[in-house]
Amino acid sequence: MLWCMDNKSKLRKINSNMEFSLRVQEFVELVRCDSRVEAVKHARKYFQAFERTQLKEICKCMALLAYQPNTDTQPYKGLFSERRWKDLVLNFRNENYRIFQLSTQSLLSVTIQAGLSALKTPQCYSSNCKNLHCPVCQEDFNQIAKKLPYSHCVQSRLICRITGLPLNEHNLPMMLPNGQIFGQLAVPEITKEDGGVICPITNTMFSHPKIEKVFVM
Known part of the structure; x- marks a missing residue:
């Protein structure tokens, strides 16, 4: 409550209900301890300021x-629930972020x-097309990026999965008999x-295979 009092004007500006939530929890705890007379006094003292909203x-x-x-009767069972303390903690964090205009996520994240x-x-989520040099293809980062949008590429670039170098006139794309391109x-x-040639993707072994050039239009 001291934090709410120190930031009362700021909380009012952002229409926060933090103070009311804390007053409600104080009331609930008094009833839980069977201090019902004290709970009534508490309500008369603090709830009056919130009657309009x-x-x-x-x-x-x-x-x-x-x-x-x-009690098993709702919504009173929910008001007596210990989970309300966790909700108050989350509410406090969010209101603190709002007051000081802080992001809920760290800058690093x-x-x-x-x-x-x-x-x-x-390709980062295809078992046969992952690139060892791609950060998103790494197991830990792959999970983090799972719900993120795909990159928007105006112009595509073809990259060799073995060397990590771009495929161009200096590094022509070559196709193995099984269709894998490097x-x-x-x-x-x-x-x-x-x-002999061994395909690093399928581990297929070829004896003196015919490796053909691939032309990309």
């Missing part, structure tokens, strides 16, 4: 005087999500000493 809630609170804390969204593509610079890395 919270009259319906005040009526529900006053009805608690006729019930025991173990916002920055990471912005970066992941800029890199996220449908950059020309990656061919030596997947070629064995005997001339």
Whole structure:
């Protein structure tokens, strides 16, 4: 309550109900302790200021005087619930953020999500197309980016999954017999000493395969 008193004018400007929620909880705790006379005195002292905006809630609170804390009757069971303390904690945090114009998310979290969204593509969630050099394809970041939107690319760029280098005239796209495509610079890395080639995606072994160039229109 001291925090509410110190920030009363600010809370009024943002139409906060934090003070009322705390007064209601004080009333509930008095009834829970069977201090019903004190609860009535409390209501007379503090609820009067909220009659214009919270009259319906005040009526529900006053009805608690006729019930025991173990009642199964709603909405009075909800008012006696211990969960209300957790709701008050969350309400306090949100109102504190609003007063001082703070974001509910840390700047680090916002920055990471912005970066992941800029890199996220449908291939990041395909088991056969993940890139070891892509942050979104990493297991931890992959889960964080799951609900983020995909990146908006005006012009597509083709990247080799082996070297992480762009596919262009200096690194032509090459296709293995199984249809997997890699950059020309990656061919030596997947070629064995005997001339065979092993596909790093499917682990398929080819003996002296015909690797064809791919032309992208």
